[in-house]
Amino acid sequence: MTTTQKLRSTYASSGYDSDGVQGTSFVAEPWSCAAAMEKEISSVSSPSRSSATLLTSCSINGSLLGEADQQGYDVEFDPPLESKYECPICLMALRAAVQTPCGHRFCRSCIEKSIRYVALQGGGLLHSCTSAHSSNLSASVSAFRDSGQKCPVDNELLQEDQLFPDNFAKREILSLTVLCPNAGCDHKTVLRQLDDHNERCQFAVTLCPLCRESVRKSELEVHTAHQCPRRPVSCPNCIQTFIYEETKVHEQSCPLASVACEYCSMELIRDQLSSHCDTDCVKAPAACPFRDFGCREKMQRNNLAQHMQEFTQLHMRYMADYLRSLSLNGALGGPSDGGGGARGGLACKCLQERVNLHETVQQLDGRLVLQDQQLRELSISNDTQAAKLVELRRHLRSLEELLRELEAQQCRGIYVWQVEGFSAHLRSQESSQPVVIHSPSFYTGRPGYKLCLRLQLQAPSAPCCANYISLFVHTMQGEFDSQLHWPLQATIRLAILDQAEDHHHMEVMETIPxxxxxxxxxxxxxxxGFGYITFMALQALQERQYVKDDCLLVRCEVSLHCDRQLQQGVLQGRGPESLL
Structure with missing residues (x-):
């Protein structure tokens, strides 16, 4: 329990007698009255002191005053403070301890106020107290009037000039260990170093200068820079400065903020939005140019040209009706009596406008005819170009196939297949999706057999061959099939290449006719096809660098038996008898 709590509980539970056994009774009065007394005493005893330095609150800490005007130290001691170091008046640790001739210790501020109060008790001090406490204070003042200026403990006569500093008690108290008053801090220090600790204590609380919220000193810089709702921020678009809590308001009115057009969703700055919707946006609603003649249609701007083309006759009819109405108005408004000079001028003006409109209609009609002709020509040209484009694409595909065929004929029985994007195939295999890949075709020579490879990744749930790479060889229809001997007879070597060293994974098989x-x-x-269902385990791919840059290399070498026999001279020419 802090000294303040202890003091309040003591005054709440016991009173003070006028005989001085427990001290003077004015210290037990309500705090508002004590504050008024202190103000009155200080103003009389020190008339030159500014009113801003007087005690104006009922706080017992007194942190805003000098040490001589403060009550005792309101801190928690560890171990608890001994009673010999407590001020009998404020019940806190002695601050600026003084001693009386009778041997009692007091805070200098407490005992001086006590003595001055008794001296001035007849000067109208009671009038500064509220009516709620005036009766209690009157009783206390009566007791002091009877006893004079006395020690609050033993009622011995006491003058202010009889007080002398107790430096021994002051040194002892300042050397006592106290707990840091900041919540959350477990630091202990001697009393004389408590102020220095508070200056650097991470748990000390201060007010934010912007939002006036209580924050710890260690967090003040981060709070003012990133958390304070009233911190200044700058708009990244217009560089205008405003407080953070007005960010949404500014974003709704910033002229350079990025906004999306409600019609076409195009991103542009807010200042450009109006002109964009009025002139540029192809999906913004636009009125027909013949709205003055009676067309009330509205459509997206990109459909305006189609509307003008489809409703040309309707627009001409609108214009004819408009001209007819002008003609009728001109006939009705013509000079029917001899005194209408103004009406005659108006009729001439309407007639001129009618002539101008008629010429405009003729010009528009000629332009429409010309545009219709141009559109038909463009449509025919477009169809022709589309047909040519289809033919060119077909020719390009045939050339690409011919090029691939010629490249395949240059392999001469040795083909290296680059399986790119292999990691994607592995992910599909792990999710039990079928993975079957066919290589481009290749020839064993020119002329030669046309072949291709098939690589299959077995799913984790496949029976007997789960998580294996299967590799097969397929024959294909080729350009030289009629010149070759069937069935295919050859030795085929399949390998997955190690791209770092020469530790290739290879299998050799003989064809079965x-x-x-x-x-x-x-x-x-x-x-x-013909090959190996369990050619290589997928786990073995991690043992060496079979996959590099997400690419797997598969090599196929085909050695025809017929070629080997020719190299060894096994095949003999016919004898002379065969010529018969």
Whole structure:
């Protein structure tokens, strides 16, 4: 319990007698009365002191006054403060301790106010107290009137000039250990160093100069820079400065803020929005140019040209009706009596306007005819160009296929397939999606067999071959099929290449002529393939650098048996008897 709490509970539970056993009774009066007394005493005893330095609140901390005008130290001591260091008046630790001739210690401020109060008790001090406490204060003053200026403890006669500083008690009190008064701080220090600690304590609380909220000193800089609702900020668009809590208001009116057109969703600054919607936006509603003649249609601006083309006759009819109405008005408004000079002038003016409008209609009619002709020519030209474009695309595809065919014939039985984007195929395999990839075609020579590879990633749930790479060879219909010997007889070497070292994963297989996979294909690609279902485990890809830059390299080498026999000289020419 702090000294302030202790003081309030003590005054609430016990009173003070006029005989001085427990001290003078004026210290037990309500705090508002004590503040009024202190103000009155200070103004009389020190007339030259500014009123701004007087005690104007009932706080017992007295942090705004000098040490000589403050009550005791309102802090929590560890261990608790001994009673010999407590002021009998304020019940707090002695501040600027003084001692009386009778041996009692008081805070200098407390005892001096006590003595001065008794000296001035007849000077109308009671009139400064509120009516709610005047009766209690009157009783206390009566007791002092009877006893004179006395020590509050033992009622010994006491003058202010009899007080002398108790430096020993002051040193002892300032050397006592106290707890930091800031909430959350567990620091302990001696009393004389408490102010220095408060200056740097991370838990000390101060007021934000902008929003007047209580924040810790250590967080004040961050608060004022990033958290304070009244911190100054600048608009990133117009560089105008305003307080943060008005950000939404500014964003709704900033002339350079980015906004979206409600019709076409185009991003542009707010100042340009009005002119954009009036002239540029293709989806903004626009009125027909013939609205003055009677057309009330509104449409998107990009549909305006189509509207003008489709409703040309209707617009001409509107203009004819308008001219007819002008003609009738001119006939009705013509000079029917001899004294209408003004009416005659108006009729001439209407007639001139009618002639001008008639000429305008003729010009527009000629322009419409010309535009219709141009549109028909453009439509015919567009159809012709579209047909040519389709033909060019078809020719380009045929050239690309021919180029691929020629490139495939240059392989001479050795083909390296680059499987790009392999990580995407692995993710599909992990999600149990089927992954089947066919390579481009290649030839074993010129002339030669046309082949392709098929790579398949087995799903995790596949029976017996889960998480394996399957690799197969397929025969295809080629340019030289009629010149070749069927079925295909060859030795085929399949390999997945290590792109860092020469540790390739390779398998060798011999063709089996009886299998349908090696017969002459009757379809563009033989549906039957020949190879390995468990060619390589997917886990083995991580052991070496088989995949580099998200690319897997697969190599196929085909050695025809017929070529090998020619190289070894096994095939012999016919003997002379064959010429018969």
């Amino acid at each position: 009886e299998l349908y996979a090696f017969q002459r294909p009757v379809l563009p690609r033989n549906p039957k």
